[in-house]
Amino acid sequence: MYLLSLNCRWIDRCFAAHKRPEEQNLFPIIQGGLDFELRQKSLDDLIARNANGYAIGGLAGGESKVNSKCLCSSRNLVSHRKIFGKS
Secondary structure, three states: OHHHHHHHHHHHHHHHHOOOOOOOOOOOEEOOOOOHHHHHHHHHHHHOOOOOEEEEOOOOOOOOHHHHHHHHOOOOOOOOOEEEOOO
16 A cells, blocks of 8 residues: 555656646556556546546556456546556
8 A cells, every 4th residue: 555655656646746738638647556456546546636648657567468457447447547567
């Protein structure tokens, strides 16, 4: 949970320092590794910040496609937002 709070503090600092939102987008990274509950908590925390899109991170690349698809599909992914890293 500590790493998730660091992720949220980092994106808060990025949004505060962001000077050209009409020209650039910030995409917070959804973390949580293979733990679906941590990933869901990360996503919920980031959705509250209302970004233009999200990046799916926290996977090392050696996971099975089934695990990756399961972790990258969430009932809470905002459908009108861009999602990067989703297969």
